[in-house]
Amino acid sequence: MIEKGGNVLRKTNLLVLVLLCFLILTTWAGSGEAAGIETPSGLTAVVISTTRIDLSWTDNSGSEDGFKIERTSGSSSKEYTVAQNVTSFSDTGLAPNTTYNYRVRAYAGANNSGYSNTAGATTPGPPAAPSNLGAVVANIFPG
Numbered sequence: 001m002i003e004k005g006g007n008v009l010r011k012t013n014l015l016v017l018v019l020l021c022f023l024i025l026t027t028w029a030g031s032g033e034a035a036g037i038e039t040p041s042g043l044t045a046v047v048i049s050t051t052r053i054d055l056s057w058t059d060n061s062g063s064e065d066g067f068k069i070e071r072t073s074g075s076s077s078k079e080y081t082v083a084q085n086v087t088s089f090s091d092t093g094l095a096p097n098t099t100y101n102y103r104v105r106a107y108a109g110a111n112n113s114g115y116s117n118t119a120g121a122t123t124p125g126p127p128a129a130p131s132n133l134g135a136v137v138a139n140i141f142p143g
Contacts, residue, residue, distance in 0.1 A: 036063045039114040040087075040104045045121035050096040053121045056088045057104050061113065064106035070115075073100045081107075097125035 038060035046054045055069065069080040069089055082089055094100065101120040106113040 037061050037106050037108050037111060037113040040067065040106055040116040043102065043104055043116040043119040045100070045102055045119040047121050047123055048090075050123050050126060051092060051094045053091045053094060053100060053102075053123065054088065055091065055102055055104070055119065057116055059085060059087050059106070061106045063108055064113070065108045067104050067106055068112070070103050070105075071100055072102075073098055094123050096123050098123050 040057045041060055042056075042058040044056050046056075048054050057067075059067075064084050066081050066083045067086060069082065071078045071080070071091060080089065080091075091100070091102075099120060099122040101118055103115040103118045105115045
């Protein structure tokens, strides 16, 4: 716009600044990581049995609603959730002799932290069947 005296008003610069701020904020908000939600760390996976793996991690955030635990095995994946301040999880009903990979992230509402490190573990196969078995006949009732 031009004023009566011929001076050019700089409203366009303000509009550009407002649009730039809007783009920066919407890009940041859409990144999936919320301010104040810290990424969990130190994820470990420990095999307990042929069908169970226990996980533990460090909660680095004080403002999460809970944690999302992602499990992958081959081409399949599954997600579990636990409440805030929970730092362990037992994954049960697993298949023997199978490798599972896990990662964890904190969430608050629709916002998520980054993922933790990945921890993997392989459940053992069932024990081998006994071999070289023999039988001994004994008479425990003499007479």
